[in-house]
Amino acid sequence: MEKIETIEELYQRKFDWMPENIRNEMGHFNVFRLEPFVGDKAKPVPYKRRDYFKIMLVVGKSRVYYADKVIEVQKQALSFSNPQIPYKWEHTEQIRSGAFCIFNQHFFHQFGRLNQYEVFQPSGTHIFELSDEQVEKVNEIFDRMFQEINSDYIHKYDVLRNIVFELLHFAMKMQLSSKFDKQPINASQRISTLFLELLERQFPIDDTHPHVQLRAASEFAEQLNIHVNHLNRAVKEVTQKTTSQIIAERILQEAKILLKYSQWNVAEIAYALGFSEVTHFNNFFKKYVQQSPVKFRNA
Structure with missing residues (x-):
């Protein structure tokens, strides 16, 4: 074919x-x-x-x-x-x-x-x-x-x-x-699907798409033209996870990819993933991985 x-x-x-x-x-x-x-x-x-x-x-x-x-x-x-x-x-x-x-x-x-x-x-x-x-x-x-x-x-x-x-x-x-x-039937499923699609559209991070634009649940809700509470309820109902949890997991996944496979330094990766300070990114990464981004990269 x-x-x-x-x-x-x-x-x-x-x-x-x-x-x-x-x-x-x-x-x-x-x-x-x-x-x-x-x-x-x-x-x-x-x-x-x-x-x-x-x-x-x-x-x-x-x-x-x-x-x-x-x-x-x-x-x-x-x-x-x-x-x-x-x-x-x-x-x-x-x-x-x-x-x-x-x-x-x-x-x-x-x-x-x-x-x-x-x-x-x-x-x-x-x-x-x-x-x-x-x-x-x-x-x-x-x-x-x-x-x-x-x-x-x-x-x-x-x-x-x-x-x-x-x-x-x-x-x-x-x-x-x-x-x-x-249409109340399947509305939560549709909202959750659109949220996940919006989240995934921001990746992978590369030279042509250098940073994420949507980080907070309220920003996703604004794009979908619904109240943030409506978004949070729909995502929780369908995925059994909070909106913030799903966003954090996807940011963490991309952070690991960039640390392992890109030549960017930690500050550049932090900025690309929407962190205003490198220390905020370091604290975020340590919270989920129990080691610093530098140690993860060197390992």
Whole structure:
């Protein structure tokens, strides 16, 4: 069976000749048709990296789970995904067509942070039900993306940024029409799963992802747009562990990996894992391992 090329492999192959500083400056952008990724013979969706934003047009009935909410898409919708806001889509066999573009923060480095816009904020609106007329307009915008990315125009990525902003403002001018139905059944399981996914998206720590961004339970709750007590109850119910305990265990696991396999010194590792002081990291590590980070590394 032919191996599906991931988006990381695509970029490595496509831009391997390019110096790293230029690749970072340019950022990543791509656009895809949705048809190959839905139905009985669907291919894996070719993006897994934690740093990708995504805008997707979905034509067809579907259901979206997010934390303790269920969003019923009756006909067609436009969605906006922040790397820190995971969704679970269901009923993809009923999705008929669509398109999506993916990009990272570097692609918009000259325009500030993307999460300043409501559609990419945890408390913002991320799913927009569309009329047939609106679908035609959004399809036209995506068609222009495909035309532009396949062109030889030297400044085509500047044009593509403008097209992305056009989609963004098109959505923000709309009024939400999707229904958000609270579903108590399995809500704790969904919240716990999303929490664990957010936690895991921060790892592994490396040169391209040099430090964790979410450490406290309240920070995870803010990303999920729920109260921290709600998060704590859900995680405890499903995992039999506290939120703080799970976070500490994952931080400790990454600390051991960095101490054993990286060339970073202890201060660099402490900063990467979200500790403001090296002594705080040393005390944390000793609490769970009964030896200092230096002794663990030398052992």
